[in-house]
Amino acid sequence: MARTTPPRSVDIAAVFPELAPLARRTVRLHPRLGTPTARDSSVGGPLLWPADEPWPACTEPHPEDEPPVSPADVRLRRRLIDIGWAGGTRTAQEEAALKATYEGHPWSGEPNLLVPVAQLYARDVPGLPCPDGADLLQVLWCPLEHEPEWMPATRLVWRSSAEVGGVSAVQPEPADVSSHGQYVPEPCVLHPEVVTEYPSSLELEPGLASRIADWCEQEFTGKDPGYRSADEFRAYYQFELSVAPGWKVGGWGPWSFRDAWVMRCRACESVMNPLLTIGSGALDGSGWDPVEDRGADDDIGIQIGRSYNMQLYYCPVSFDHPHLEVMQ
Ligand SMILES: [Zn+2]
Ligand SMILES: [Zn+2]
Numbered sequence: 001m002a003r004t005t006p007p008r009s010v011d012i013a014a015v016f017p018e019l020a021p022l023a024r025r026t027v028r029l030h031p032r033l034g035t036p037t038a039r040d041s042s043v044g045g046p047l048l049w050p051a052d053e054p055w056p057a058c059t060e061p062h063p064e065d066e067p068p069v070s071p072a073d074v075r076l077r078r079r080l081i082d083i084g085w086a087g088g089t090r091t092a093q094e095e096a097a098l099k100a101t102y103e104g105h106p107w108s109g110e111p112n113l114l115v116p117v118a119q120l121y122a123r124d125v126p127g128l129p130c131p132d133g134a135d136l137l138q139v140l141w142c143p144l145e146h147e148p149e150w151m152p153a154t155r156l157v158w159r160s161s162a163e164v165g166g167v168s169a170v171q172p173e174p175a176d177v178s179s180h181g182q183y184v185p186e187p188c189v190l191h192p193e194v195v196t197e198y199p200s201s202l203e204l205e206p207g208l209a210s211r212i213a214d215w216c217e218q219e220f221t222g223k224d225p226g227y228r229s230a231d232e233f234r235a236y237y238q239f240e241l242s243v244a245p246g247w248k249v250g251g252w253g254p255w256s257f258r259d260a261w262v263m264r265c266r267a268c269e270s271v272m273n274p275l276l277t278i279g280s281g282a283l284d285g286s287g288w289d290p291v292e293d294r295g296a297d298d299d300i301g302i303q304i305g306r307s308y309n310m311q312l313y314y315c316p317v318s319f320d321h322p323h324l325e326v327m328q
Pocket of ligand 1: 058059060061062112142143144146153
C-alpha cells in the first residue's frame with residue numbers, strides 16, 4: 001500500500017516568496033513492518049552483501065555503564081511485551097523470561113558486528129545520492145552507545161547491485177547490543193514518497209522566522225484543534241509546514257531541541273548535504289501522518305535519544321570523505 005502525505009494546509013511559499021528558493025525535495029521512506037528480501041529496499045532487512053566480503057564490525061570503545069544484551073534478548077523481550085499490549089496475560093514463566101532479557105551478559109571484548117539499518121536502491125528512492133556506477137546505499141550501525149553524541153556508530157556502503165555475485169546467505173549478528181534494545185530495527189518494507197520541505201524555523205533568518213510565526217498565529221489560531229496556545233500556533237510552521245517527520249532521504253534537517261549549525265566536512269570543510277534521517281517514529285497526529293495511517297502505530301524498534309532523529313550528512317565533493325552523524 002502506498003503512503004500519501006496530505007497536502008499542506010497552505011502553500012507557505014506563496015505567502016512568503018522568500019521561502020520558494022529554499023524548497024527541497026525529500027523522499028519520505030515510511031518504513032512499516034514486513035518481510036523484505038536482499039533485493040528490496042528496506043529498514044532492518046537483509047542486505048545484498050557479497051558472500052566473499054567480511055561482515056563489518058565496530059572497534060570503537062563503548063561506555064560500559066550497563067551490561068549489553070543480545071539481539072535475541074531484544075526480540076524475545078518485544079514478543080513478550082506484545083502479549084501485554086495485545087490484552088493477554090503473561091504466564092509466570094514468561095514474566096521470568098521477560099525479566100531475564102534485561103539482565104545482560106559480560107562484554108564480548110571482540111569487534112562488535114554491525115546491524116543492517118537501511119538498504120536503499122536508487123530505483124526506489126528518486127535522487128538518492130550515489131557515487132558514479134553505484135545504485136545501492138547500505139547503512140549499518142554498531143547498536144551500542146558511542147561518544148560524544150551517545151548514539152550508534154554508522155557505516156555507509158555504496159555499491160553497484162549488478163556487481164554483487166554470490167549474496168551472503170547468513171547475516172551475522174552482533175554479540176552486544178544496548179540493553180534498552182532501541183538500536184535493533186525490526187524488518188520493514190519501505191513506501192517511498194516525494195514531498196517538498198522548507199527549512200526549520202531554526203535555520204531561517206530570524207526576521208523571516210518571526211514574521212512567519214506572527215502570520216501563523218494570526219492565520220491558524222482556533223482553526224486546528226491539535227494546537228491550543230498562542231505559542232503552539234506560532235510554531236505551526238515548524239510542526240506542520242516545514243520539515244517532514246520520520247525516516248527520509250534528503251530534504252532539510254529536523255532541528256528541534258538544539259540550535260541549528262552548518263555541517264562541514266572534516267576532510268575539506270565543504271558544507272555537507274543531508275543524506276538520511278533515521279527517525280524514532282513519525283506518526284504523531286500531525287498533518288504529516290499519511291492518510292493510510294490515521295491512528296496507526298509505526299514503532300519499528302528504533303529510539304534515538306528522547307524520540308529524536310539521527311541525521312546523516314555526506315560531502316558533496318567526494319563520497320570518500322567521512323560522513324557525519326548528528327542527533328536532532
Ligand atoms: Zn561500536
Ligand atoms: Zn569533503
